[in-house]
Amino acid sequence: MRSLLLIGGTSDIGTAIARRFAREGRPVVLAARDVGEAEAAAADLRHRFGVPARAVALDVRDLEAGLELVHGLEPCPEIAVAAVGWLPEQAAVREDPEGVRRVVEVNFTAPALLLAALGRRMAEEGVRGHLVALGSVAGDRGRASNWWYGAAKAGLHAAMEGLRQELLDAGVRVLTVRPGFVRTKMTAHLALPPFLTSTPEDIARLVHRAVTKGRSGPLYPFPWRLVSLLVRLLPASLARRI
Numbered sequence: 001m002r003s004l005l006l007i008g009g010t011s012d013i014g015t016a017i018a019r020r021f022a023r024e025g026r027p028v029v030l031a032a033r034d035v036g037e038a039e040a041a042a043a044d045l046r047h048r049f050g051v052p053a054r055a056v057a058l059d060v061r062d063l064e065a066g067l068e069l070v071h072g073l074e075p076c077p078e079i080a081v082a083a084v085g086w087l088p089e090q091a092a093v094r095e096d097p098e099g100v101r102r103v104v105e106v107n108f109t110a111p112a113l114l115l116a117a118l119g120r121r122m123a124e125e126g127v128r129g130h131l132v133a134l135g136s137v138a139g140d141r142g143r144a145s146n147w148w149y150g151a152a153k154a155g156l157h158a159a160m161e162g163l164r165q166e167l168l169d170a171g172v173r174v175l176t177v178r179p180g181f182v183r184t185k186m187t188a189h190l191a192l193p194p195f196l197t198s199t200p201e202d203i204a205r206l207v208h209r210a211v212t213k214g215r216s217g218p219l220y221p222f223p224w225r226l227v228s229l230l231v232r233l234l235p236a237s238l239a240r241r242i
Ligand SMILES: NC(=O)c1ccc[n+]([C@@H]2O[C@H](COP(=O)([O-])OP(=O)(O)OC[C@H]3O[C@@H](n4cnc5c(N)ncnc54)[C@H](OP(=O)(O)O)[C@@H]3O)[C@@H](O)[C@H]2O)c1
Pocket: 008, 009, 010, 011, 012, 013, 014, 032, 033, 034, 058, 059, 060, 061, 082, 083, 084, 085, 086, 106, 134, 135, 136, 137, 178, 179, 180, 181, 182, 183, 184, 185, 186, 187
């Protein structure tokens, strides 16, 4: 069985997805900037599921290193999940060039570029694989509280939609997960509404089912497809007040 590559190898949602696939015997490669933490997660996968699992160092802001990694993996992975993300305080990055560069690179440029490179490799090598990008409903509409993050995620959604069309004939599927609220270290400081909040394991189950069924397109946990639709349809005057 070909491997699953997790870009953002220490992400709470990403590692839950990796565990879900490792359970059925799939080898895993965890690419993370904290290679020690990723290696501990890889050891856990080896121990629990008896699968080959390893960690590799990658800071996704080093785009050349990212490309070298995805071109160097042998054999080409069958599933690639980009779970990198950075949700800063909007006020802290609003007009800070370095903060803006980082929020766009981590949430948009790097995942889009690395998934595109893997998609091309899959197509060229005849691997009918799956690309999974972690997007966000924050990308559905600009909001005063997080519009740099939301704009970067909107860019990722558009890139994945284009990639999905480009790779359709090669049989490579592209999923864009828009998970709503998920209780992880990214949101640990936020008060999230329990009835709208998923666990990383909920999202992992959703992704596993969609990949297994060969689905492509946006993917939402219940009831976020409806929430997202309403958010997009709201007139601007009303959206401002909610
Ligand atoms: N949690 C939610 O409610 C929620 C909602 C919608 C979308 N999402 C998206 O879901 C994805 C996973 O998020 P999560 O909730 O699992 O949060 P998380 O546990 O904080 O995961 C984010 C991951 O991104 C990694 N990362 C950040 N900058 C990086 C860089 N320069 N190079 C390499 N890795 C980097 C982090 O690594 P470090 O540990 O080294 O920082 C971490 O592993 C993200 O794309 C996020 O935007 C989350």
